Amino acid sequence: MQLLSCPGFAAAGLAAGIKKNGRKDLGLIFCERPAAVAGLFTRNRVQAAPVRLDRERIPRGRCRAVIVNSGNANCCTGEEGDRRARRMARAAAQALGVAEEEVLVASTGVIGEPLPIDCIEQAAPALAAALRPEGIADFAEAILTTDRVPKGVSVERETASGRFRLTGVVKGAGMIRPDLATLLCFLLTDLAAEAEALRPLLAEGAARSFNRITVDGDTSTNDTVLLLASGASGVGLAAPGVREAFREALGEVMERLARWVVRDAEGSNKVVDIVVRGAASEADARRIAEAVAHSPLVKTALFGEDANWGRILAAAGRSGAEFDPAAVNLYVGPVQIVAGGAGCGKEAEAAATEVLRAEAFPIVIELGRGPGTASLVTCDLSIDYVKINADYRS
Amino acid sequence: MQLLSCPGFAAAGLAAGIKKNGRKDLGLIFCERPAAVAGLFTRNRVQAAPVRLDRERIPRGRCRAVIVNSGNANCCTGEEGDRRARRMARAAAQALGVAEEEVLVASTGVIGEPLPIDCIEQAAPALAAALRPEGIADFAEAILTTDRVPKGVSVERETASGRFRLTGVVKGAGMIRPDLATLLCFLLTDLAAEAEALRPLLAEGAARSFNRITVDGDTSTNDTVLLLASGASGVGLAAPGVREAFREALGEVMERLARWVVRDAEGSNKVVDIVVRGAASEADARRIAEAVAHSPLVKTALFGEDANWGRILAAAGRSGAEFDPAAVNLYVGPVQIVAGGAGCGKEAEAAATEVLRAEAFPIVIELGRGPGTASLVTCDLSIDYVKINADYRS
Structure with a gap:
């Protein structure tokens, strides 16, 4: 400091x-x-x-x-x-x-x-x-x-x-x-x-x-x-x-x-920018960014350094935003792991897993639907987060 | 079964x-x-x-x-x-x-x-x-x-x-x-x-x-x-x-x-009914029940068997529902731990902590504002939840 x-x-x-x-x-x-x-x-x-x-x-x-x-x-x-x-x-x-x-x-x-x-x-x-x-x-x-x-x-x-x-x-x-x-x-x-x-x-x-x-x-x-x-x-x-x-x-x-x-968040090991591009509107982009950034399943996968992109798509899908799942592209850092709504294969996932080992990286979700963009900064959900908050007052 | x-x-x-x-x-x-x-x-x-x-x-x-x-x-x-x-x-x-x-x-x-x-x-x-x-x-x-x-x-x-x-x-x-x-x-x-x-x-x-x-x-x-x-x-x-x-x-x-x-949920040790009564409307009651039932801080406190009612009120407060915090009563099982928005003291908290040791109990939030009621069933957020979901694919 x-x-x-x-x-x-x-x-x-x-x-x-x-x-x-x-x-x-x-x-x-x-x-x-x-x-x-x-x-x-x-x-x-x-x-x-x-x-x-x-x-x-x-x-x-x-x-x-x-x-x-x-x-x-x-x-x-x-x-x-x-x-x-x-x-x-x-x-x-x-x-x-x-x-x-x-x-x-x-x-x-x-x-x-x-x-x-x-x-x-x-x-x-x-x-x-x-x-x-x-x-x-x-x-x-x-x-x-x-x-x-x-x-x-x-x-x-x-x-x-x-x-x-x-x-x-x-x-x-x-x-x-x-x-x-x-x-x-x-x-x-x-x-x-x-x-x-x-x-x-x-x-x-x-x-x-x-x-x-x-x-x-x-x-x-x-x-x-x-x-x-x-x-x-x-x-x-x-x-x-x-x-x-x-x-x-x-x-x-x-x-x-x-x-x-x-x-420095409780139990945090990663700083992850959730970037949404190409949403129908800014509000939709924000909805998706919030759903992904708050999803316990996405956040535990980040903790586990697991390129489990299905959870990211599932969180986006429940956000209430309009988009066509078959048009989604997904990037972890520079690595594309989803193209047109489907996985890019084992090699891409292995490369993405390397990126996930870093302390900070972006996850970019491209929807190809409109001009809406939004981004949030989130962290992983770790065992320490639970420990810290289960024991906070004791 | x-x-x-x-x-x-x-x-x-x-x-x-x-x-x-x-x-x-x-x-x-x-x-x-x-x-x-x-x-x-x-x-x-x-x-x-x-x-x-x-x-x-x-x-x-x-x-x-x-x-x-x-x-x-x-x-x-x-x-x-x-x-x-x-x-x-x-x-x-x-x-x-x-x-x-x-x-x-x-x-x-x-x-x-x-x-x-x-x-x-x-x-x-x-x-x-x-x-x-x-x-x-x-x-x-x-x-x-x-x-x-x-x-x-x-x-x-x-x-x-x-x-x-x-x-x-x-x-x-x-x-x-x-x-x-x-x-x-x-x-x-x-x-x-x-x-x-x-x-x-x-x-x-x-x-x-x-x-x-x-x-x-x-x-x-x-x-x-x-x-x-x-x-x-x-x-x-x-x-x-x-x-x-x-x-x-x-x-x-x-x-x-x-x-x-x-x-039987991932890592779950508790089945907790979040019951909201006296909200301005059913929609408001539902908003509060959802905010409380999903709050990682409430759920880690449940895991820690910690009668941390401040987190419950804080979650209700961010739900978007209208209510007067100074009118809130809160019960853990049969034990009242908040009356008129303030804690009922150490003795009540000790009694509530006993209730929290059980496998199932209700948390009742009374707002004294209107006829709105809602209830949801949730569980605690445990170390095992994180472990299970960090390792899911490996």
Whole structure:
């Protein structure tokens, strides 16, 4: 992970005692001056208390700090959960000497257990004291649950109007599907921008990244993506050449983080692009990509490195999309294994099996029916996925 | 398995060499006189050659024999696949001395490999020679793929118009979802009936059974359910009291077979009824039941015997159904673990965990919003499911 600090922000992460294993579980991002902020949240009807609190506060468009815990989702915790989300924000506000309403919160972990707010309140002063620009690495660690590694990406861009930086960190390993993949993601830039200008760019970035990945088709109650702009670079988003450069940088960072989520997903061994071309419509292409990307039979075959293309066709066939099975071509990486709906034989399958041994490759489904295209990023379904999720709370 | 032969039918099953492990893989049902027949087939857009052939032949409403192989699905095999499906029917017709058009076929197994038709043609005479009424048990064995046990149910009913029998056998262990669960099912009765009268009864029985179970949300290209009536009892479906008794018997047999499919599913250890009550509409209830019944996170928690109700609520929340999370009650068996959207505490969870140790139990989700109800039968997602499906073809 090559993670750069972002001017205008300091961060920290420590172990507050929420996780039983003694790992870091509380993180803080501090904005030296009020930052512009845009956010995206889960579309799940069941929403965690911190999501409800952020939704209330984010229309202000500015914030001073974000406090995040892992190990407990503070979800399905009733009104007491809402009170504790507020207390969590207040603890950060008091430690930092900023207004409570300018603090956003996020939580991730087990659903339905009371948030151990005492740990958080006790740790808040130490957390604030630990703030430093490079603390973003500790922060990235503190937000993890079943993730195997901390995940962060930084880019710098030179524009006609000056240089800016963008640093993003993400957590997410299970409960991932395209409807804003389940995760927490924090994106920091030193550009100067208004919240209104950030919002559409964030939405566009999500469409190209977190809305295109799937691990298990489940969505979380806690999904939160925040983009904060400190203005510390002195470069304005509205200055010549900046907006385009930032859109491109944001898309790149979010896409890299999203792919990393799939690579680091629970039990994941493969990152597989499911690409559908030639569908009757974009909606049909998406239907097929989703059916294939979520199919347990396709995903277990990927785990087994088995070029079982019949399962891919069967998943496409139940997707509801219109197509002629006798016109389908299928490729695993560069290897064609189905032509006109029928297998290309043992030699092609052997070549495809070689491709399946790689860690990342595309599966391309060509329907020859129309202009519709879609693609999703998925992973295999492994024994470890089951083990991790059967034992998650024990 | 307590399986009774059905008057008017003989059956057989033997190893023809299609399966590499030497197990039975070819089955035959012979109707002594032309039987009335009704059928249901996969709604997957990718349809196997035997399904296409049966769809062509079944409108006649009568048949003399059904020949079935396991170990190869004869699907995505192009026009040669269609020719081999016809040759398979012809082999049975010649061995039995009946018209080719009066023979139906079914195949199940690997998709995309050429059907080993030579094995089938060679074995057909021996298969015909082995026919006997009690051969239905061998037949039930010959149609299995990854099933752990042969599955069959027989009932007898006494009506004012006389006695009749109904015997059903089923195979199916993976690629199971409600859209006509993936399987082959053959139902034999000695009633006298017209095909037109059988069709709606079969559809109704499926709605109550195979359209209500799920293992992995995948559907097959080969699903086939056939109901054959020999008339050997001399009791007519139209006679007083018979139709109702038969509808009830058919519903019972199909439901028992469907539950058995879930119990015997790949890697399955639990049979769990997902019951939704109080939804805004029946469609919403069904949406929630499907989201919960298919959720890998719910299913791995069932495998882990973990009362992780947060995952159930999260799955319901992403289903698209309208409901107020703060009004949800949740029960595992008789134990309430969520009241008004929040957990009932450690004691309730401990009691629920006890229930989860059982082999079968219901999970009831009450939404308190309207009259909508729905229920599905699902199973856990286990390490063995992954193992079985990662290694299926090797």
